[in-house]
Amino acid sequence: MSDIVFLNEAERNLNTVLTVGTFDGVHAGHRVLINKVVESARERDARSVIVTFDPHPRDIINPGSDGIRLLSTLEERAELLADLDVDEMVVIPFDRDFSLLTSEEFVRDVIWEKIGVSEFVIGYDHHFGRNREGTIETVQNLGNELGFDSRIVSKQEVGSRTVSSTAVRKAIQNDGDMMLAASFLKRNYILNGTVVHGDKRGKHIGFPTANIMPQNSKKIIPKRGVYAVWVRVDGKYHSGMMNIGVRPTFEGEQETLEVNIFDFDENIYGKEVQIQFVDRIRDERNFDGVEQLIEQLNSDKKSSKRILKNRSPHIAKQFK
Structure with a gap:
């Protein structure tokens, strides 16, 4: 996992290549920019840093809304960045005061003075700072003044890999299309959570399930239905199927996330697990x-095993 460093703990190091963004989900478009940071850092024998925010800026800038659903928690983001060989993820606590910083104040007082930078990598269409006033020209001008380089990632370099976090959210939350989401993310969609006690009805019908409480209440939950999934427990990956819904056959009312892990009988109550969604099998x-x-659950199990036979889990670097 990439080191998670909050801004007040950041060590200033001018020999740093960095970029800035929310990077929710670390999707294919984000990866183009991040890979440029890592490549350049290697060429310069420098530290590679991704500067990101928590909470999501939209939750602060539009406080009257329901808030944005997350594709990745901070911990998940750090794991995904580690897979891309990023050295550090510097987290800026995003609040109202921070949102009022001008783009010049942000680069000068935060990036330059608190983190340090020798090269600032920025996307061709990136805007930042108060009222999104900051542009490529802002970074270039301040780089000339303060003594750091800027590297622009062009539209051509991004190419067909351009994708928005909004499109990924729609695929997962509205459509339950995990294959489409995976094509955007270049990996399976993941959800980290804790195993909590349920009513144990699954055990009584031969399909014991682990009830999952998501790590973060703002995390996107896929559309209700049954999914073929990989489950990481204690660093090991197991095949399974997950039901998301209210269990109407048992007159349930509250939405639950229940995973049946195949050929598994360990007691994992209280443990942290990771669910990787591979494909949606059916509606609830x-x-x-x-x-x-x-009868239907037996059919779902066969379908899940057939799907998972050809789709390996995404194995995080710290668990290889």
Whole structure:
């Protein structure tokens, strides 16, 4: 996992190549920029740093809204950045006062004075600072004044890999299209959570499940239904299937996330696990009775195993 360093703990080091952004989900478009940072840092024998924010800026700038759903928590983001060989993730606590900084104040007082930079990598269309006034020219002008280089990632370099976090959210939350989401993310969509106690009904019908409480309440939950998934427990990956919904056959009302891990009988209550969503099998349904439900679950299990046979889990570097 890349080191998570909050701004007040950051060590100033001028021999640093960095870029700035929310990078929610670390999708394919983000990766182009991040890879440029890592490549340049290697060429310069410098530190590679991604500067990001928490909470998501939109939650502060538009406080009256319901808030934005996250594709990645801070911990998940750090893990994804580690896979791209980033040295550090510097987190800026985003609040109202910070949102009022001008772009010049941000570069001069935060990036230059507190983190340090020898090269600032910026996307061709990136805007930042109060009222999104900062542009490529802002970075270039301040680089000339303070003594750091700027590197522009052009539209041509991004190419067909241009994708928005909004498009990824729609694929997951509205459509449950995990294959499309994976093509945007260049990996399976992940959800980290804690195993909590449920009503144990799955165990009584031969399909014991682990109830998952997401690590972050703002994390995007896929559309209700049944999914083929990989489950990471204690650094090991297991195949399984997950149901997201209210379990209408048992007249449930509250949405739950339940995963049946195949060929697994360990006690994992209280443990942190990671779910990797591979494909959506079907909608949630109301069955006429338990026998019909069991028949469908057996079919779901076969479908999941067939899907997972050809789709490996994304194995994070710290668990290789």
